[in-house]
Each structure stands twice: as C-alpha cells, then as structure tokens.
Amino acid sequence: MSLNDPLAACDRLAAIFDRALALREQGPTAVDDAVRVPVVQYAIAQLKMRVRPALEKDWLKADPVHVVLFGGTNTGKSTVLNVLLGRDGAGMSVRARFSQYPEAFRPAALGDRWLDSFPSRFAGYRRYRDEHPPHLSDEALCRDGYAPALAVIDPAHLDAEPMAAPAAPGAVLWDTPDFSTEQAWTYFRAVLDAAALADVVVMTVTDESYADDRGNALLRMLGESGVAVHVAANKLGDSATLLDDIAKTLETIGQSRAPIHRLPHVAGTKPGERLRGLLATREASAFRAAIAREAARGAELKRSGLLGAVGLLRRHLEEVLRPLVSEADVAARWASAVERITRDRLIEPYRRDYLEGIRHAEFNRALVHVMGLLQVPYIGPVLDLIGRAIRFPVRLASDTFRRLSGTPAPSETSPPEEQVV
Numbered sequence: 001m002s003l004n005d006p007l008a009a010c011d012r013l014a015a016i017f018d019r020a021l022a023l024r025e026q027g028p029t030a031v032d033d034a035v036r037v038p039v040v041q042y043a044i045a046q047l048k049m050r051v052r053p054a055l056e057k058d059w060l061k062a063d064p065v066h067v068v069l070f071g072g073t074n075t076g077k078s079t080v081l082n083v084l085l086g087r088d089g090a091g092m093s094v095r096a097r098f099s100q101y102p103e104a105f106r107p108a109a110l111g112d113r114w115l116d117s118f119p120s121r122f123a124g125y126r127r128y129r130d131e132h133p134p135h136l137s138d139e140a141l142c143r144d145g146y147a148p149a150l151a152v153i154d155p156a157h158l159d160a161e162p163m164a165a166p167a168a169p170g171a172v173l174w175d176t177p178d179f180s181t182e183q184a185w186t187y188f189r190a191v192l193d194a195a196a197l198a199d200v201v202v203m204t205v206t207d208e209s210y211a212d213d214r215g216n217a218l219l220r221m222l223g224e225s226g227v228a229v230h231v232a233a234n235k236l237g238d239s240a241t242l243l244d245d246i247a248k249t250l251e252t253i254g255q256s257r258a259p260i261h262r263l264p265h266v267a268g269t270k271p272g273e274r275l276r277g278l279l280a281t282r283e284a285s286a287f288r289a290a291i292a293r294e295a296a297r298g299a300e301l302k303r304s305g306l307l308g309a310v311g312l313l314r315r316h317l318e319e320v321l322r323p324l325v326s327e328a329d330v331a332a333r334w335a336s337a338v339e340r341i342t343r344d345r346l347i348e349p350y351r352r353d354y355l356e357g358i359r360h361a362e363f364n365r366a367l368v369h370v371m372g373l374l375q376v377p378y379i380g381p382v383l384d385l386i387g388r389a390i391r392f393p394v395r396l397a398s399d400t401f402r403r404l405s406g407t408p409a410p411s412e413t414s415p416p417e418e419q420v421v
Helices: 006-026 039-054 077-085 138-144 183-197 213-224 240-252 271-279 282-295 299-355 360-373 379-405 416-420
Strands: 065-071 103-105 126-129 149-153 171-175 200-205 228-236 260-264
Touching (some): 039 299, 065 213, 077 228, 213 228, 228 282, 228 299
Parallel strands (some): 065 171, 103 149
C-alpha cells in the first residue's frame, strides 16, 4: 500500500491511537467516584469496526445491518435478544455476568463476509462457530485474565425450537456482556467493539437500572456516534409514571428521540416458558416491528452511522492524542536538559580550559597519545621533522633579527609534545 492509500492511512492512525491508549493506561488511576466515559477506547473501536471497513470496496453490499443489545447486569439483554430472534438462542440466566463474550446471531444465508472481508474487525479474537464460548468464573478471570473471543451462530443450528420468525432476518443480532459491575470491566473492550459495530443499539433497562449514571453516560456516548438508539424497558409493570420518568432521564442525556419499548414481566418456571409468554404479548410484537422497520433502512442507516463515527473522531481527536502530545513534550524537555548539561558541564569547560586556556598543553599531549593508541606509526618523528622543516626558515630569520637588534633569545619552556603539535 502507498502512503496515500486510505486503508494504509487508517491503519497508521489506528496504530497511533493504540499507542496513545497504552500511554494513557500507564498513567495514574483515578481514585474518585466520578463516572468516566471510555471515549478513547470507543473512538479506537469505531476506527477499526466501522471507519476502516467503510473504506473497503463494496462495503455497503458486504455489510448487513447490525443490531446490538447493550445493558447492565440482570437487565435481560439475552431475553430481549431472543424476543427479536424468535427462539431461545442467547443464554438466559439470573446469574450476574452470565454473558461474557459478544455473540452474533445470523442466518447461514447471510454468510460471514461482513466479518472475513474486514480484517480490522475483532482482530485477535478467538472465534467460535455455532457454539457459545465457555463461561469463566470470577476467580478464573482474576487468575488467568480475559482472552477476547466471539461467537458466530446460525440459529438454525441450535437445539431450541423456533417460536417466531426473526424480527429482522437480514440483520445480525448481537448479544453482549454487561458493563455495570467492576468485574465486568475486565471484558469491557469486547462490549465497546460490538457497540462500535452497531447500526442499531437496543439499550435494556429495568425499573432498578434506568437511572444508573454509568449506563446513561455510555448511552450518551453511543448516541453521540450517530447510531440509532432504542430503549427496551424490560420487566416493567403497566406504570405510565415510570415510563415518563425513563423518558425524562433519556432527555437529560440527549436521547429524547429514542423510542421506549415496554416489555412486561411474564411469569414462568423456565426461561423458555417465559420467553414464549413474552413473545405472545402485544408489547413484544410492537417492539419486534419497530426494530424491523429500523433495520429495513439499510444503507441509509449505515451511512448515518459512518458520518456519526467520523464526527466523533473529529471531536475527540485532541483528547485521544493527548498522551502522545504529553510524551513528546517530556521527550523535548529531556532533550533540552541533556543539551544544556552537555554544553555547560562538558563542552564549554573543555573549550575554555583545554582548547583556549591554561591546560592547552595537556590537550596537545593527549592528542599525541591518542594518535599513538590509534597506531599511527612514527607519528612523533614525522611531526617533528615536518615541524623542523617549517620552523627552520622562521627560526633563522628570527635569530638574525635578534642579533641585529640585540634582543636575547627566549628560553624553551613549552613541553616538547606541544612543540611537536
């Protein structure tokens, strides 16, 4: 690739962003309780997941609409995804942090060109095909760390029987890990990577989580990137007051236009039983229809998301590159300090004392010694002979002048090494 190639330029920018992020992570960790939005990590994810693929040929033809479920612990992301999927595909559990890896559900006819044709997407992730990645305990995550992975699943290969047709058969539906616990930040990069891929984000909230500061700050960031946002108010009773309060909360974070879809709490002893009951409700049908209409916008939706991603990068470029600017400033200060110390402590004293001052003779002796160490043969006799040949006419003329003027001859006080030099 040439330097002017857009893909090469995007790769260079991604490498610069990665370096800036590494420097940022080496810095001191904040100890206050302020909610910090990971805009730098999200900008890097946008560059790799959306912007670079958009520079590839036939991007719009190769890349379907991506609908990504996004939410905190126990908000029912997997259940809401299964409502869109029409079957029990994503693992449903009341256990916190049950989902630890992004999982993409798509029909076989859609293929994987959207993933294989864009090498910057999920680079370094282990890929599982038609199976869920293994669940790790908190102890295992602390001991072994988190190895990035994703699953690509054809719902037809699952054992669960279909309960309804997929709401958006031409889209990729994504289940993602939660983000609202400290342990979940171990794999938060995977959440951001999937969210950066999204053309439609469905934020799942409950009556206990919709006012969460961290979740709302993240939703504000996602909306800023131009992605279409929907809110699934899950497990809610028929309370107009609660829905109105959720709408006011969304308005405070700039998401007043985000549609809110109430999904009622459905009783049942098993997850599949509750899912079947939920799919039978008119609220679930309305939700499925709304997401289908959104996904049907296709290329228009993707172009809007791309423009939003570019705008996000422009607005936050200075913040992203700030660690590199700081590193360059530190390097410049070090270079200036080294230059000043070298000049003041080495070069200037050397010039003053040895080249122009009282220790000039030592410099001459050292020079002859260095020539000897360099094994320049007969350097002393040769220099002496040359010196004699040059000085003889001058000395003869000087002696004649002194005799005529009566001036006494000077004594030889300089070392022979200096005379040779």
